[in-house]
Amino acid sequence: MRVLPPLLRRKPAVAVLMCVPLFALILGLVAYPFFHALFLATLNKAETAFVGLDNFTFLFGRQTFWMVVRQSLLFALVAVVFKALIGLAAAHAINTIPTKGQRKWRGMMLIPWVIPPALSTLGWWWLFEPTYSAINWGLTKFALPAVPWLSDTFWARFSIILVNVWVGAPFFLIMYLAALKSIPGELYEAADMDGAGPWQKFFYITLPMIRNIIAITTLFSIIVTLANFDIVRVLTQGGPLNSTHLFATYAFRVGIESGDIPLGAAVSLFMFPMLAILAFIILRNVRRRAASLA
Amino acid sequence: MADVTLQNLIKTFDTVEAVRGIDLRIPNNEFVVLVGPSGCGKSTVLRMVAGLEEVTSGDIRIGDTRVNDVPPKDRNIAMVFQNYALYPHMTVAQNMSFGLRLRKVAKSEIRDKVQRAADILGIAELLDRRPRELSGGQRQRVAMGRAIVRDPEVFLFDEPLSNLDAKLRGQMRIEIQRLHQQLRTTTIYVTHDQVEAMTLADRVVVMNAGRIEQAGIPDEVYHRPRTRFVAGFMGSPAMNFLDCQLTEENGRTVARLAAGPALPLPAEQAARVRSYTGRKLVAGLRPENIREAASHDGTNSSGVPHDISIDIVEPLGRETIVYFRLGDATLCARVGTEVHPRAGEQTSLVFHPDRLHLIDPETDLVL
Numbered sequence: 001m002r003v004l005p006p007l008l009r010r011k012p013a014v015a016v017l018m019c020v021p022l023f024a025l026i027l028g029l030v031a032y033p034f035f036h037a038l039f040l041a042t043l044n045k046a047e048t049a050f051v052g053l054d055n056f057t058f059l060f061g062r063q064t065f066w067m068v069v070r071q072s073l074l075f076a077l078v079a080v081v082f083k084a085l086i087g088l089a090a091a092h093a094i095n096t097i098p099t100k101g102q103r104k105w106r107g108m109m110l111i112p113w114v115i116p117p118a119l120s121t122l123g124w125w126w127l128f129e130p131t132y133s134a135i136n137w138g139l140t141k142f143a144l145p146a147v148p149w150l151s152d153t154f155w156a157r158f159s160i161i162l163v164n165v166w167v168g169a170p171f172f173l174i175m176y177l178a179a180l181k182s183i184p185g186e187l188y189e190a191a192d193m194d195g196a197g198p199w200q201k202f203f204y205i206t207l208p209m210i211r212n213i214i215a216i217t218t219l220f221s222i223i224v225t226l227a228n229f230d231i232v233r234v235l236t237q238g239g240p241l242n243s244t245h246l247f248a249t250y251a252f253r254v255g256i257e258s259g260d261i262p263l264g265a266a267v268s269l270f271m272f273p274m275l276a277i278l279a280f281i282i283l284r285n286v287r288r289r290a291a292s293l294a
Numbered sequence: 295m296a297d298v299t300l301q302n303l304i305k306t307f308d309t310v311e312a313v314r315g316i317d318l319r320i321p322n323n324e325f326v327v328l329v330g331p332s333g334c335g336k337s338t339v340l341r342m343v344a345g346l347e348e349v350t351s352g353d354i355r356i357g358d359t360r361v362n363d364v365p366p367k368d369r370n371i372a373m374v375f376q377n378y379a380l381y382p383h384m385t386v387a388q389n390m391s392f393g394l395r396l397r398k399v400a401k402s403e404i405r406d407k408v409q410r411a412a413d414i415l416g417i418a419e420l421l422d423r424r425p426r427e428l429s430g431g432q433r434q435r436v437a438m439g440r441a442i443v444r445d446p447e448v449f450l451f452d453e454p455l456s457n458l459d460a461k462l463r464g465q466m467r468i469e470i471q472r473l474h475q476q477l478r479t480t481t482i483y484v485t486h487d488q489v490e491a492m493t494l495a496d497r498v499v500v501m502n503a504g505r506i507e508q509a510g511i512p513d514e515v516y517h518r519p520r521t522r523f524v525a526g527f528m529g530s531p532a533m534n535f536l537d538c539q540l541t542e543e544n545g546r547t548v549a550r551l552a553a554g555p556a557l558p559l560p561a562e563q564a565a566r567v568r569s570y571t572g573r574k575l576v577a578g579l580r581p582e583n584i585r586e587a588a589s590h591d592g593t594n595s596s597g598v599p600h601d602i603s604i605d606i607v608e609p610l611g612r613e614t615i616v617y618f619r620l621g622d623a624t625l626c627a628r629v630g631t632e633v634h635p636r637a638g639e640q641t642s643l644v645f646h647p648d649r650l651h652l653i654d655p656e657t658d659l660v661l
């Protein structure tokens with residue numbers, strides 16, 4: 001350290017300088033769009049006059065909007081819970097097979113996550129097609145009634161959640177698998193000696209050891225899931241009767257398709273405070289636990 | 295408390311034969327140390343006794359029960375791991391009591407047992423801390439505490455002190471010894487440190503390449519090694535080996551060392567090895583049996599002096615290690631601090647034949 005040239009020794013200035021590209025990137029790609037959306041949300045439909053919070057009060061008075069709020073929360077909650085459970089179960093299953101065989105399973109399980117969702121959702125859309133698709137064809141083969149996958153409210157919601165879980169579970173899988181591998185094997189041997197069975201080992205060793213990964217992965221997934229757009233857009237376009245709209249698709253419908261961009265901005269901004277509070281709570285817990293473990 | 299019996303114990307990993315037939319009976323209360331070079335199968339034996347590794351063939355008995363197919367938790371044993379394996383998210387007290395809590399022992403009883411174990415190990419003030427807030431030695435104690443509270447029939451230790459610095463290792467060695475005197479629990483202790491083996495063991499079991507080379511009390515293993523391997527493994531610096539020829543001179547049996555002195559054998563040993571007269575053998579002589587010429591304690595009376603030229607000198611304070619060449623072999627001697635040998639110096643060292651080990655090079659057995 002002592003031999004550094006004077007320029008590098010003035011740490012603060014150089015450090016700030018080196019962070020400038022990053023700041024510029026964040027400014028351009030995060031801060032600017034965010035504040036621009038804030039600004040847009042305060043304009044009238046023609047974007048000619050400042051209307052304050054009128055767009056929001058208008059939204060709050062509309063039943064469809066509250067329906068979208070409920071749907072988005074339900075969608076995110078159910079989808080994240082299933083993604084987390086399936087991801088954890090699959091990670092466990094893969095972690096128990098010998099290391100040599102793990103790679104190909106891991107690779108296969110990741111496929112849904114690496115295909116562009118718009119494409120794979122199109123594949124699902126074919127599968128859900130009412131008359132000629134594989135699923136309904138199979139059902140009728142076994143003398144079961146065909147299911148109106150995308151035209152009935154319940155089944156349409158079921159379908160978008162199913163596809164979202166299919167796409168998103170592998171993300172949990174890799175996060176959990178990495179977390180599981182970071183737990184020293186000796187802990188399980190010690191637990192064996194202490195007399196713990198498989199479930200006790202899971203609840204007393206595995207879960208506490210990977211709680212932070214679970215929390216962070218879940219938070220990340222909630223954000224991404226709440227903001228989901230492509231699955232609904234491709235499968236149902238929000239239908240039937242708006243019953244599968246999420247914040248993003250509804251904002252698109254209102255802002256782009258119906259031409260009221262300020263109102264669309266208001267819809268998409270509605271998510272922000274909820275996510276901010278959630279993130280704050282989860283990250284605070286993560287930090288606390290990390291400090292106690294280390 | 296129970297005795298442990300291993301019968302023709304074999305373990306193969308895919309193609310590696312880690313353990314190749316171990317027979318060992320460990321009576322109740324005994325402290326047995328498995329010692330041997332890295333990779334000789336010590337840990338594997340221990341882990342099979344613990345139930346962490348499946349037995350390929352052979353039997354393990356604890357008490358009168360064959361435990362080959364008994365899961366670890368039902369064997370009533372406790373193990374202390376080399377890296378402690380403490381649960382990082384639990385406090386010291388929780389770490390120690392985990393096994394008891396799983397067994398649904400009453401809360402008050404758990405508290406008593408943890409407190410008692412903590413008192414024995416001197417970690418009572420640490421009970422509310424987490425492992426990361428402890429030093430290496432403290433973690434080691436907690437790991438031992440976790441084993442003690444379970445009150446098992448057998449303790450298993452796998453190199454428990456190898457992560458500690460030399461001074462702490464010495465302290466913990468004494469603590470383990472004290473603990474065994476107090477609890478008298480049957481113990482199997484694995485180490486590759488022969489000082490630990492010599493000091494802790496009721497019985498030392500020297501292993502090599504998956505087999506037992508010799509089992510016996512420390513003194514016996516040190517002074518009456520059965521094989522060349524044991525002779526060379528126990529003791530530091532290691533025993534000197536050099537070629538020799540057994541001859542008959544003036545009615546005495548003499549071991550004539552290659553490029554060295556001829557050592558007359560004690561009568562009892564001479565009688566044992568007489569049939570090898572004229573044969574080429576390997577002589578093993580410990581460094582402490584090659585000493586300086588002018589020794590004050592009079593023990594040199596029976597020695598044979600020989601002139602050598604000193605190669606390297608290692609002063610250790612309490613003694614000095616001297617390396618010198620004899621023919622092609624480099625030998626090692628321990629001399630007292632009264633003499634001050636210097637590298638390159640010509641001097642005379644005294645070879646003591648009364649502790650000479652003669653080895654048949656064909657069988658590597660000590661005669």
Ligand SMILES: Nc1ncnc2c1ncn2[C@@H]1O[C@H](COP(=O)(O)OP(=O)(O)OP(=O)(O)O)[C@@H](O)[C@H]1O
Nearest residue numbers: 307310311312331332333334335336337338339486
């Ligand atoms: N799980 C395993 N799979 C394959 N081979 C193994 C396994 N465990 C041990 N071995 C092999 O078995 C042999 C004995 O290993 P072991 O761990 O018992 O040696 P050790 O005497 O404890 O050595 P160290 O002093 O280094 O701990 C070694 O050759 C090792 O490579």
Ligand SMILES: [Mg+2]
Nearest residue numbers: 336337338452
């Ligand atoms: Mg080992």
